[in-house]
Amino acid sequence: MAAEYLAPGSALGGFKIEKLVYTGGMSTIWSVTREDMTIPLVMKVPRCKNGDDPSSVVGFEVELMILPKLTGRHVPRFIKAADFPHQPFIVMEDIPGGSLDEQRTEAPLPPDAVATIGAQVALALHDLHRQYVLHLDVTPANILFRKSGEAVLIDFGLSRHDQLPDLMAEEYQLPMGTAAYISPEQVLRVRSDPRSDLFSLGVILYQLTTGELPFGDPRGMAGLAMRLYHEPSPPRALNKECPPWLQEIILRCLEVDPEQRYGSAAQLAFALQNPDQVALTSRADRVKRADLWTGFKRWLKYQKSGPIAAGSVARHLDTVPIIMAAVDIQPGMEALSDTLRQAVQRIFKTEQNARLTCVTVRKTPLVGLDLGVDSKGRNLHIQSLVSLKHWARALEIPEDRISFHVLEAPDPAAALVAYAKSNQVEHIVIGARSSSTLRRFLGSVSSQVVAQAPCSVTVVRVPHADDIMRSDATGYAGHG
């Protein structure tokens, strides 16, 4: 079953072998072509001699199960595969942009660059998690970039699909992963928590920020287990350029307890895309690693900890959505904004770990100059922000799970939809004014949002309200 006969110019499975791109311990990668295919392709061929190398065989089987099920911009497109007992291979789209491994060598990178890269990888992970897959081997070498800047995750040999048998589960007694990046729970052989990928991404962010690995590159079980009780040096101790918000994000990703990390990759991406909204805790102030006593207490906790209950990606993601409240804060809309708040409150009663983003749109003129101040010279943006925060106060949502945004745009509905798309919002709650002939004729903001939103939308109305005949030209509520 060895693939030694493969050489440039030979053919396999209808593909012409062009050249050897990579030789690794588990597989070789060839660039290949097929007449009917215009996109660049690579063929991955597992290295196994007569099936006596279980790790490469199982890794290949896992990838063969998972890759064909994945879709979207954040994974290479699957083309064709062949399995044992014939010469096995997987052909997929080639992503020519290079891997994060190349940028890693240039670390430390500026904070903005780290945040941009991190947000792209987090978005890719969220897309993967939404498809029921945990990567479980997030390393710089397994992250590629499209020319557009989107991150692409590759190598699903250690991955787990929530809805398929986990071929890796019983196969090995040792933790499976890459030593420098593996999460503490993977060290304990738990393979069911999507937040494991956030830990690994945290290691990458740490490395890009400081040029160093937070837990080194250990060999052996004792070395791997160190990360369960040994806190890394805070990034700012190694790179003074690292701002507190970035340290906050990185150390939150590196929390030993998955519950203390971000709830989802989307929430992490949100933080990296909105540094000014990161709620700083004691993590941001840390200047040195924890003392020996704290380390000892953690070690005790590790010794006592039993196996962590296995979860499910799908169930977990359902509990940590980003919810967006589109609030109309104009005077006269109090009844509607009160109803909207009640609706949000009801949602948060069941969605304990959700994150709320409160958004309002300040409509700017399509033509002409927007001075951004009212007749008394007061800053309209700040006024809107103050009103928005006041609206949300009664919700009593902790600071680290709420954020506020004033969008300025001539088309409120388009601005709300664009915001929801770029911030991975999973549920929009928006108010609708009561119906009127004019609005029915002109259409309304909420109906436009319902039609164009990338996610679920709840439209809220004031029950039995009198039909307030206001012009709809400035607000963005309307009949939904």
Next chain:
Amino acid sequence: MRTAFFADIHANREALEACLSHAELYDINRYAFLGDLIGYGADPGWVLDVVRDHHERGAIAVLGNHDEAVSLPIPNKTMSNEAQYAVDWTRSRITTAQTQFMEKLPLTVEESDSLYVHANAWAPGDWEYVVSVTEAKQSLAATLCRLTFCGHLHHPALYNQGIADHVVPFTPVPGVDIPLVPNRRWLVVLGSVGQPRDRNPAACYTLYDSVRNMLTYFRVPFDVEAAARKIRAAGLPDWLGARLAMGV
């Protein structure tokens, strides 16, 4: 080749009808009925006619313990009182031709790399259940076939064995295609059509596409109230109807 598998129908016409009509969406080439066609439910004659008709047109059918019990002269000691009562009731409601069709069913059918059996591969006529990895290992060790399809447990499950010999259990998610990776051996435990016991009252049947190597478990809702009403009207124990609504 697409095969639709139905196990543990247990004389439930409503459930079988729902599954057969669901399967019509999938361009099925062959049907397989893996035992326990009767027992518990109120429509043994109708179910036997449907299965016999499919069998005459090439469907696979194997014997289950309830099917066997109908022809046994003495009560089967391994059966619960309710099950035995239902078997005795069934005996009086089916024709000689229907009984003879059941009696002639084989315990196993084997073809190329697949084994079809009601309970397990190591002793098909002893009716022991595959409830965990231990029995799954025992069953996989008893056959050279790469794929084993069985029923009997009324809980859908899927076991696989890799080159390292470990057997990995899995609870299938309805409607999700599972690739049966060729380098592994698989034991497919079908759910029950007519009396699911995994707290999901929907009927379970399974599709296997041998070209794509893809296995899919389906759950199909059926008119539980009608099936339960008929059980009561037939004078069968009330509980046999009530449990259908609970999926236990």
